[in-house]
Amino acid sequence: MFVMAYISPLEPTATTRSSIQLWLIFLTKIFVLNHIMGFAMSRPTQTSLINNQHDQIIPDYTTSEAGNPFIEGWYADPDTEIYDSIYWVYPTASYSYEQQTYLDAFSSPDLIKWTKHRNILTTDNVSWAVNAMWAPAPIYRNGKYFLYFGANDIMEDAPEGVVGGIGVAVADKPEGPYVDAIGEPLIGEYHNGAQPIDQDVFIDDVDGQAYIYYGGHSHANVAKLNEDMISIGTFDDGTQFKEITPENYVEGSQMIKRNGIYYFMWSEGVWTGPDYSVSYAMSDTPLGPFKRVAKILEQDDSVARSSGHHGVINIPGTDIWYIVYHRRPLSETDDNHRVLAYDRMYFNEDGTIAPVTMLVKDNFANGEMFNWKTYGGDWFVVDHKLNAAESIGARAFLDTNFADLVFDATISNITGDSGDAGLVFRATDLSTGADEFKGYYAGISPAGVVFLGKADSGTWTSIYEAGIDIFSDVQYRIRITAVGSKISVFVDDLDNAKIVVTDESFTRGATGVGVRYGGATFDSVSVAKP
Missing domain, CATH: 1.20.5 (Single alpha-helices involved in coiled-coils or other helix-helix interfaces)
Incomplete structure (x- = not known):
């Protein structure tokens, strides 16, 4: 009009x-x-909103809907920034100290598809750094991109002449290349017992003052950064480093601000252990005091272990928040085999942060299947769907270990005159072959049958089957609910189960998808606790 x-x-x-x-x-x-x-x-759809002001898609996800880890490779200690509407993640390369001689970065317009930027900073560009290049913290100011990093894992009792600590590098672009800005550590000594590592840089929107929060060995400090961002400022009382250590602090400082409240966040526990986690405190000032409120992220034995050392993304102009962190896959035993994940972070009405749930989803929108291991057959992602080529038997498993669960997926393009496709759950002994595992399998055949059975090291036992309506080119929505010994199978109608049985053969294990004597396409995979 x-x-x-x-x-x-x-x-x-x-x-x-x-x-x-x-x-x-x-x-x-x-x-x-x-x-x-x-x-x-x-x-808005479940997965995106449109920002009418800028005609941009606002990522409104419950987790990394295209799967965690959201990038390939061993990485840890991520920090984040948003530059020109592009999301950036800067992590540690998660290898032995001697191999941690470089930093990569990753960028994405939508938090789904990520571009890798290799070697944005290396020890070749830092004269005093030898190894253990850790936990980069990015920020932009005065037309320059700054990257703060730890190097050399300096100890408090280090011999004279040993150099290490927190450095600062600068670049003209977010992807670098970054070069050492001052030729020595910005913070190279212990103050108040804090190891100079694991820094986060924060610019307060009240007065434009920049702060650096950092610390390892169970002590945390805050210092002012001068306007040049490459030198330490001085507080009104003449000091440069103020201790702000909250209860249970270990490492991994992070500062965010929401609705005028300053949230100081950190990791506690041992980075290799089951107690590694993320907690936070709240304050009305950027200097605290910071009294521990609660733990918000910890390992889930069904999903991943040793979850911590994080960054935070707030989608501009919204109250949508994500916690970006590292964790160790369940099947990995090497301490350095850590991967990057993100999940939604919600705030309660009183401003406190709700506990974070590590969700398991994969809609294959990134064209990848990073968290899947395959046994038999030929698996590939095409048009944002996971495809299994025709084979006698093939399985693809997520690295999970669920007992009680709600397992959802869509299945289409089931091929093979006598073939079937379906979901596998509570599965163990996966490495012995496509058909040689222990666990349950709920499948659909093109002949109009849904069935539930169990495999036990090559022995197949049918538990129950029922008829379903068959249509050409149909896509089936299949759901498994398993609570204790009660197992239900739903097809399309998620209110009325096609199969309800009681069986106690298998109590927990991996979740996956599979085909027998045919092929199929899978999408919208989701596994959660009831």
Whole structure:
């Protein structure tokens, strides 16, 4: 609808001013009505919202919907930034100290598809750094991109002449190359017992003051950064480093701000152990005091172990928050085999942070299958779907270990005259071959049958089967719920189960998908606790 009005260019009288005001009110109502109607006609999907101001897709996910880890490779200690509407993640290369001589970065326009930027900073660019290049912290100021990093794992009792600590590098682009800005550590000594590692840099929107939060060995400090961002400032009392150590602090400082509240976050526990986790404190000032509120992220024996050392992403202009962190896959025994993941972080009405749930999903929108291990057959992702080529038997498993679960997926394009495709759960002994495992399998055949059976090292036992409606080119929504010994199988109708049985053969194990004597396509995989 278009409304046109002519307003005299002459000095307005009281009457014309009143007319102008009426026209402005009318036009405002029209704009609001059009905005409401437009919003109603294009409601947001589960996975994205449209930012009308900038015509950008706002990532509104429950987790990394395309799967965690969201990038390939061994990485840890991620920190994040948003530069020109592009999301950036800067992690540690998770190998032995001697191999940690470089830093990579990853960028994405949508938190789904990521581009790898190799060797943005290496020890070749830092004269005093030898190894153990850790936990980069990015920030932008004064037309430059700064990257703060730890190097050399310096100890408090280090011999004279041994150099290490927190350095600062600078670049003209987010992807670098970065070069050492000052030729020596920015913070190269212990202050208040804090090892100079695991820094986060924060610029307060109140006065533009930049702060660096850091610390290992169970002590945390805060210091001011001068305007140049490459030198340490001084507090009003003449000191440069203030201790802010909260209860249970170990390492991994992180500062965020929401609704005027400062949230100091950190990792506690041992980085190799089951107690590694993330906790936080709240304060009205950037200097604290910081009293521990709660733990919000910890390992889940069904999903991953040793979850911690994180960064945070707040989608601009929204209250959508993500925690980006590292964790160790369940099947990995090497301490350095850590991967990057992110999950949604929610705030309660009182401003506290709700515990984070590590969700398991994969819609293959990134065209990858990073967290899957295959046994038999030929597996590949095409058009955001996982495909199993025709074979006698093939399985693809997530690195999970669920007992009670709700397991969802869609299955389509089932091929083979006598073939079937379905979901595998509570599975163990996976490495012995495609058909040689222990666990349950719920499948669908093109002949119009849904069935539940169990495999026990090559021995197949049918438990129950039922009929389903068959359509050409159909996509089936299949759900498994398993709580204790009760197992239910749903197909399309998620209110009424096709199969309900009691069986106690297997209590927990991996989840996956599979085919027998045919092929199929899988999508929208989700595994959760009931």
